[in-house]
Amino acid sequence: MSPILELRDVSVTYRGGGESAVRGVSLSLGEGETLGLAGESGCGKTTLAMSVLRLLPKSAHIEGQILLDGEDVREMTFGQLRAVRWASASVVFQGAMHALNPVRTIGDQIAEPIKLHGRGGEDLRERVAELLAQVELPADRANAYPHELSGGQKQRVMIAMALACEPRLVIADEPTTALDVVVQAQILELMRRLVAERGIALVMISHDLSVLSASCAQLAVMYQGRVVEHGPARQVMTRPQHEHSKALADAFPTVGDPEFRLTESASRGPALLAAEDIAVDFRGRSGQVVHAVRGVDLAVEEQEIVALVGQSGSGKTTLARTLLGLQQPTRGAVRYDGVPLPTSTAGLREYRRQVQLVLQDPTGALNPRHTVYEAVAEGLRIHGITDDERGRVAAALEAAELRPAEKFFGRLPQELSGGQRQRVVIAGALVLEPKVLVADEPVASLDATVRGEILALLLRLRVERGLSTLVITHDLGLAWNIADRVAVMYRGELVEVGPVEQVLLDPQHDYTRTLLAAVPSVERRVA
Structure with missing residues (x-):
């Protein structure tokens, strides 16, 4: 079975930006497969993910091949690209707090990609209710505005929008950033369930290895624009081979580290x-x-x-x-x-x-x-x-x-x-x-x-x-x-x-x- 997404020696350079933001990355992802992209801020993971649907600014120059269902995204006309976005591949953008339009209802925003792809003949109200149910939100939330929803609910709305046109590939950019642990677990479980039930291919971006290892079968670690380690998520998490992967897996200091221990004479008062x-x-x-x-x-x-x-x-x-x-x-x-x-x-x-x-x-x-x-x-x-x-x-x-x-x-x-x-x-x-x-x-x-x-x-x-x-x-x-x-x-x-x-x-x-x-x-x- 041919992969849904295949990256062949992809590099991205910004005009006037000096070194490449992404350097020679090759990855592939098939139906029902999950890939986690990990790395520090600035390592190139979001640039790589946004290049899949050519969502980068005009100053970005992409080299290599980005194959979506065998078609090179780099060679698509704008009309072809517009037909692919939302329908074949969609994005759950980082920061649901700011990604939603504050003056439009949730229902209108979920319905928008459906209308854009000429599916307005469907019963939109019924389809929006169905999508809200898939992300475990009540149908009456369609009439709510973003400020009336919690952070976790907004993130679910973004996922519902990404699923609206039944794409085969979903890219989730930091979908759990700033969410509390219980809501984070709910969002991750939702993503796992959707992959299992609908067979979508999922690319999840995060700086948190533990989040990715709990959600993705494969894990790729990026450093300075390159993929420095790629393999089964649990293996990369527990037995990292590259120095940068080890640094990400062991990024937290601890109160028990010798340099942070208080002296014996330090005594706490009232x-x-x-x-x-x-x-x-x-x-x-x-x-x-x-x-x-x-x-x-x-x-x-x-x-x-x-x-x-x-x-x-x-x-x-x-x-x-x-x-x-x-x-x-x-x-x-x-x-x-x-x-x-x-x-x-x-x-x-x-x-x-x-x-x-x-x-x-x-x-x-x-x-x-x-x-x-x-x-x-x-x-x-x-x-x-x-x-x-x-x-x-x-x-x-x-x-x-x-x-x-x-x-x-x-x-x-x-x-x-x-x-x-x-x-x-x-x-x-x-x-x-x-x-x-x-x-x-x-x-x-x-x-x-x-x-x-x-x-x-x-x-x-x-x-x-x-x-x-x-x-x-x-x-x-x-x-x-x-x-x-x-x-x-x-x-x-x-x-x-x-x-x-x-x-x-x-x-x-x-x-x-x-x-x-x-x-x-x-x-x-x-x-």
């Missing part, structure tokens, strides 16, 4: 930051009371890393905002070093010098018109700290491992990689020399190697600066590798709190077991 019986209620649009946080007790001690884990919507971020004084609790108290959170503006400003927030999305957190220097210096200026501003900014950037610091002073956010932007955000917190960091999903959108570097930075700051950190995450693998204690949040309540080994190796609550069951793999950390 809790630095504590929530005492915190409850936060909101009133919904229809007047009903929403209990976002319910009676939470949580403490972060000196030089301790606590991971607050749970699904999206469990109340993690609301609790973090309350700890930072950005949200008033309905009941309970927040204490810093044993003292209740101040209520005055001046008192809160001084408090926030000690407890700093690291936001989830570094791109959204940084003003695109401000240089790195201005972004880091902003906190100093807000707090009226005028002595040695340049030296303080340089020291913060150095501590965030942006070296030499002066090299980054004049750069704008768009001139930085995702990992560098996250380091700038961390430097903006460090410049005030806080005692506690509250890090909200600090590595959710970063590739595996950069994610490991940022987590290693947090561990190093704990040793070198004595920082305490509350890490908010849906990633149990992250918690397993860097946390001293884990607090599991479910529907606004803490259902389980304890040392990381106790909670993750011997979970007592059913919800914790559900989270663990949804994780593709959790490797035992260094003892």
